[in-house]
Amino acid sequence: MEATNSQKIDYWKVTLSGIFKENAIFRLAISLCPAIAVTTGLKTGVLMGIAVVFVNVMSNVTVSAIRVFIHPRIRMPIFMLIISGWVTVADLSMAAFAREAYKQMGLYIQLIVAFASIFTRAEIFASKNKIVPSFFDGIGMGVGFMFSLATISFFREMLGKGALWGFSIIGAKPLLIMLLPTGGFLATGILMAFFNWIDIRFYGGKGAGGASGH
Amino acid sequence: MEKELTKLFEIFIASSLINNFVFTRFLGLCIFFGVTKKVETAVGMSITFTAVMMISAALSWVIFNFVMVPLDLTFLKIVIFIGVIAAFVQSSDTIMRKVSPGLYYKLGVYLALISTNCIILAVPLINAGEHYSFLEGITLGLGSGLGFALALVIMASIREKLEIADVPVPFRGLPIAFVTTGLIALAFTGFAGIITS
Numbered sequence: 389m390e391a392t393n394s395q396k397i398d399y400w401k402v403t404l405s406g407i408f409k410e411n412a413i414f415r416l417a418i419s420l421c422p423a424i425a426v427t428t429g430l431k432t433g434v435l436m437g438i439a440v441v442f443v444n445v446m447s448n449v450t451v452s453a454i455r456v457f458i459h460p461r462i463r464m465p466i467f468m469l470i471i472s473g474w475v476t477v478a479d480l481s482m483a484a485f486a487r488e489a490y491k492q493m494g495l496y497i498q499l500i501v502a503f504a505s506i507f508t509r510a511e512i513f514a515s516k517n518k519i520v521p522s523f524f525d526g527i528g529m530g531v532g533f534m535f536s537l538a539t540i541s542f543f544r545e546m547l548g549k550g551a552l553w554g555f556s557i558i559g560a561k562p563l564l565i566m567l568l569p570t571g572g573f574l575a576t577g578i579l580m581a582f583f584n585w586i587d588i589r590f591y592g593g594k595g596a597g598g599a600s601g602h
Numbered sequence: 603m604e605k606e607l608t609k610l611f612e613i614f615i616a617s618s619l620i621n622n623f624v625f626t627r628f629l630g631l632c633i634f635f636g637v638t639k640k641v642e643t644a645v646g647m648s649i650t651f652t653a654v655m656m657i658s659a660a661l662s663w664v665i666f667n668f669v670m671v672p673l674d675l676t677f678l679k680i681v682i683f684i685g686v687i688a689a690f691v692q693s694s695d696t697i698m699r700k701v702s703p704g705l706y707y708k709l710g711v712y713l714a715l716i717s718t719n720c721i722i723l724a725v726p727l728i729n730a731g732e733h734y735s736f737l738e739g740i741t742l743g744l745g746s747g748l749g750f751a752l753a754l755v756i757m758a759s760i761r762e763k764l765e766i767a768d769v770p771v772p773f774r775g776l777p778i779a780f781v782t783t784g785l786i787a788l789a790f791t792g793f794a795g796i797i798t799s
Contacts, residue, residue, distance in 0.1 A: 420628075421720055465685075475680055499723060569625055569626050570791065576780050578777070581772040581778075
């Protein structure tokens with residue numbers, strides 16, 4: 389964030405900060421709803437992640453491109469319109485190209501529009517920066533999100549179905565509980581604790597990741 | 603008539619218990635984990651939410667069926683529903699502040715959090731997707747609102763106790779809240795299968 393106003397912005401750093409330091413789910417604990425809803429399989433998790441990357445990048449770029457024309461007092465409705473426009477694009481394309489997955493996660497794709505993580509990026513980054521840094525910021529936040537979804541769904545599908553991406557890999561009887569809503573909450577909670585533990589053990593943090601949560 | 607009432611009752615039970623927004627559909631989690639630290643806040647919050655959900659279900663039903671369907675604009679439902687809800691919440695915020703400040707300080711403060719919340723937006727979207735009638739739509743709003751209220755109050759009561767519990771350090775804060783929610787969700791799985799149609 390310090391680099392915001394300087395001439396030279398390290399794109400790599402902007403991207404990385406979204407993936408690890410400001411990871412939406414495990415560190416900031418925002419936009420949690422789909423983290424549990426669509427992570428019963430790696431495939432749906434990753435598809436959702438792709439949709440989020442798309443919306444995040446496109447809305448960041450659009451906001452950044454027209455930022456000089458937006459009057460500060462009406463910026464919120466404008467951001468909302470831009471984001472919901474891109475969500476509609478993602479929603480319709482998903483319905484056209486990924487029919488099977490869409491049946492399962494259609495509602496959650498539409499609800500990307502209410503993601504705090506996308507809205508905050510438009511508000512605190514894209515509306516103040518040029519197009520290229522905003523693009524990378526969108527990629528970073530989106531990929532960070534996708535990474536968390538993929539991690540949660542990896543464990544849930546592996547333990548719950550004994551499969552990955554729909555291919556069976558473990559012969560043993562799976563733990564059905566991981567596919568139930570309960571499993572989603574448990575997996576997310578334990579992974580979050582794990583990230584906190586890493587933070588405390590190796591980086592001397594206080595493990596407050598997500599403690600403020602909203 | 604009787605059949606319709608049965609259908610309404612089914613929708614009510616299904617949306618409040620079986621498909622509870624928090625424990626089965628995972629909506630409104632941000633609010634759920636954010637405000638459930640005190641029972642008092644949770645109660646105020648859930649009253650506001652239930653009211654807004656019912657009214658926005660009704661408003662968006664009227665707009666969807668009398669404006670969007672005849673004009674063939676249903677593909678714009680996300681944009682339009684967001685606009686309708688935001689406009690409604692904003693105006694009720696202003697009206698409440700002028701007309702009854704006392705009520706505003708009790709319940710209105712939560713309105714600001716609501717306008718772009720996924721749980722509010724989900725009700726019109728589900729209504730539109732399922733082609734519900736007007737009454738069914740409102741019932742869905744009421745049921746989901748009360749289900750959300752139930753979830754908030756249960757969680758807030760547990761978290762008040764958790765504050766004084768000795769939780770392992772990495773689990774403090776949100777992680778333990780997630781694990782607790784998981785266990786409540788397990789209990790709610792028991793409601794599945796109440797309705798056999």
